[in-house]
Amino acid sequence: MKFIQTRGFDGTRAEKVTFSEAILSPIASFGGLYVPETLPNLGEEFLTKHLKSSYKELAADVLSRFEIDIDQSVIDEALSLYDSFDDASNPVPVIKVQENLFVSELYHGPTRAFKDMALQPFGKILSSVAQKKNENYLILAATSGDTGPAALETFKNQKNIQVVCMYPANGTSDVQRLQMVTEDASNLKVIGIKGNFDDAQSALKNLLSSESFEKTLNEKNISLSAANSVNFGRIIFQIVYHIHNYLELVRQNATKMGEKAYFNVPSGNFGNVLGAYYAMQMGLPVEKLVIASNNNNILTRLIQTGVYDMRDQELILTTSPAMDILKSSNVERVLFGLYGATRTRELMNDLDTKKIYTLTATELEKLQEIFVADFCSDEKGKEYIKSNFENGYLMDPHTATCFKAYESCCTKNIATVIYSTAEWTKFSPVIANALTGESDTKDITALESISKIASVKIPNMINELFSKKIVHNSVIEKESIEKEIIKFL
Numbered sequence: 001m002k003f004i005q006t007r008g009f010d011g012t013r014a015e016k017v018t019f020s021e022a023i024l025s026p027i028a029s030f031g032g033l034y035v036p037e038t039l040p041n042l043g044e045e046f047l048t049k050h051l052k053s054s055y056k057e058l059a060a061d062v063l064s065r066f067e068i069d070i071d072q073s074v075i076d077e078a079l080s081l082y083d084s085f086d087d088a089s090n091p092v093p094v095i096k097v098q099e100n101l102f103v104s105e106l107y108h109g110p111t112r113a114f115k116d117m118a119l120q121p122f123g124k125i126l127s128s129v130a131q132k133k134n135e136n137y138l139i140l141a142a143t144s145g146d147t148g149p150a151a152l153e154t155f156k157n158q159k160n161i162q163v164v165c166m167y168p169a170n171g172t173s174d175v176q177r178l179q180m181v182t183e184d185a186s187n188l189k190v191i192g193i194k195g196n197f198d199d200a201q202s203a204l205k206n207l208l209s210s211e212s213f214e215k216t217l218n219e220k221n222i223s224l225s226a227a228n229s230v231n232f233g234r235i236i237f238q239i240v241y242h243i244h245n246y247l248e249l250v251r252q253n254a255t256k257m258g259e260k261a262y263f264n265v266p267s268g269n270f271g272n273v274l275g276a277y278y279a280m281q282m283g284l285p286v287e288k289l290v291i292a293s294n295n296n297n298i299l300t301r302l303i304q305t306g307v308y309d310m311r312d313q314e315l316i317l318t319t320s321p322a323m324d325i326l327k328s329s330n331v332e333r334v335l336f337g338l339y340g341a342t343r344t345r346e347l348m349n350d351l352d353t354k355k356i357y358t359l360t361a362t363e364l365e366k367l368q369e370i371f372v373a374d375f376c377s378d379e380k381g382k383e384y385i386k387s388n389f390e391n392g393y394l395m396d397p398h399t400a401t402c403f404k405a406y407e408s409c410c411t412k413n414i415a416t417v418i419y420s421t422a423e424w425t426k427f428s429p430v431i432a433n434a435l436t437g438e439s440d441t442k443d444i445t446a447l448e449s450i451s452k453i454a455s456v457k458i459p460n461m462i463n464e465l466f467s468k469k470i471v472h473n474s475v476i477e478k479e480s481i482e483k484e485i486i487k488f489l
C-alpha cells in the first residue's frame with residue numbers, strides 16, 4: 001500500500017511513498033502528513049475470525065492488510081516485544097469497572113504508559129529500515145514526560161539510530177525523569193533544559209532551523225527522523241488495540257458481535273484516538289469516539305463548535321500533563337479523511353497564519369457524526385480518582401478525565417471502553433493527594449503511601465529507578481543545546 005499527503009502534493013517529492021519512506025521522513029508536502037491511500041476493510045467476518053486469536057495474531061493480521069514494505073520476519077520480531085509486557089498472553093487487559101463500563105489498560109509495558117504500545121514495535125521497525133538502507137538517523141525528541149522514556153527504551157542499542165531526548169528540568173515527575181536519566185546506552189543522549197516543556201520544544205525548533213546544525217549532520221552523514229505520533233509507523237500499531245478492545249467486549253458478553261460501543265479516549269496529540277478513527281473507517285462497530293480533555297479544552301471546543309481557536313490561548317499546566325496541548329497534530333489526518341486535501345491545506349494554512357480555522361455547518365455535522373467531546377478540571381478529576389478507588393479501581397489523572405465525558409456523552413445504554421494511558425506509578429503525587437489529601441510532592445513518598453492504602457505492589461521497574469546510577473547529568477540553558485548535541489554526535 002502507498003501513502004499520500006494530507007495537504008496535497010507540491011511536485012518536489014514523490015506523490016505517493018512507501019511505508020518505509022513515510023516513517024523515515026514523516027513530514028510531507030506543504031508541511032502535511034502521510035496517510036494511507038486506502039484503508040483495508042475489516043468487517044464482521046474479520047472480527048469473528050479473530051475472536052479466539054491472541055493479541056499478536058490479531059496484530060499480525062491487521063498489519064498484513066496494510067501490505068507494508070517490511071519483511072514478515074521484522075514484523076514478527078517487532079510484535080514479539082509485547083511478550084515482555086506484564087502478561088505476554090494479554091498485553092492489553094480490559095477490566096470491567098461498572099455495568100457497561102470497561103477500562104482498557106494500555107500501560108503494561110516497560111515504561112508504564114501507553115506510548116510503549118506503539119513505540120516498542122516501531123523502534124525495531126525503524127532501525128531495521130535504516131540498516132537495510134545503510135543510513136544513519138537521528139531522532140530528536142522533546143518530551144513532557146511519557147514519550148521520552150518510551151523512545152529511549154525502544155531505541156537503546158538499536159543499530160543506525162541515535163536519540164537525543166530533551167526534557168524540561170522543572171516539568172516532569174521524578175519517575176519520568178529517572179526513567180530517562182538512568183537509561184544507559186552509547187546511542188542515547190538525555191538533556192535537561194532549564195525551563196518548562198515550551199522551552200524544551202522551542203529549543204528543538206531552533207535546532208531544526210539551524211544551518212550550522214544541518215551542516216554538521218550532512219558532514220556526518222546523518223539524516224533526521226521523528227518518533228512522535230505524526231509518524232504513521234506509530235499510528236499503525238495504535239489501530240490494533242481498538243479492535244482488540246471490541247473483541248474483548250464481545251468475549252466478555254458486554255456486546256453482541258456487530259453491536260456498537262463507545263470508545264472514550266483521553267486525548268492530546270490525537271494519535272491514540274486516530275487509531276480508533278481508522279479502525280472505525282475499517283468497519284469496527286463504533287457508536288461514537290469520545291474525546292476527553294483537561295482544562296486545555298481546544299479539542300472539546302472544536303468538536304462542539306467547529307472552531308479550532310488558538311488565538312490568545314495560553315497553555316495551562318494541569319495534573320494530566322501529557323494532554324497539555326494547544327496544537328494537536330493528528331487532527332489534520334481526520335480533516336483529510338473527512339474533507340480532502342485541498343480543504344485540509346486551507347484549514348491548516350489558516351491555523352498557521354491566523355491561529356484559527358472554522359468549519360462550515362456541513363463539515364461540522366460530518367465531524368459530529370463520529371466524535372463527541374468533553375473536558376474535565378483537575379479538581380473534578382481527583383474526585384473521580386477517589387470515587388473509583390472506593391469502588392475498587394485505581395487510576396491515573398489522564399484516565400480520570402474520561403469519566404466526565406462518560407457521564408455527559410455516553411448516553412445510550414451500550415458498552416463503553418475508557419482508555420487508561422498511564423499506570424498510577426507515573427503520577428503518584430496527584431493520586432495520593434486525591435486519595436488522602438496529602439500534598440508531599442516526592443514520588444517515592446506518594447508511591448509508598450498508595451501502595452499501602454491500595455494494597456498494590458510498586459512494580460520492580462519503578463522501584464529500581466530510585467537506586468539506579470544516573471548516567472545523564474546535563475541540565476543546560478536552551479542556548480547551549482546545539483553545542484551539547486554536536487559533542488555527542
Ligand SMILES: *Cc1c(COP(=O)(O)O)cnc(C)c1O
Nearest residue numbers: 146267268269270271272322421
Ligand atoms: C501521550 C499520552 C496521552 C495523549 O495521547 P495522544 O495520542 O497524544 O492523544 C494521554 N495520556 C498519557 C498518559 C499519555 O502519555
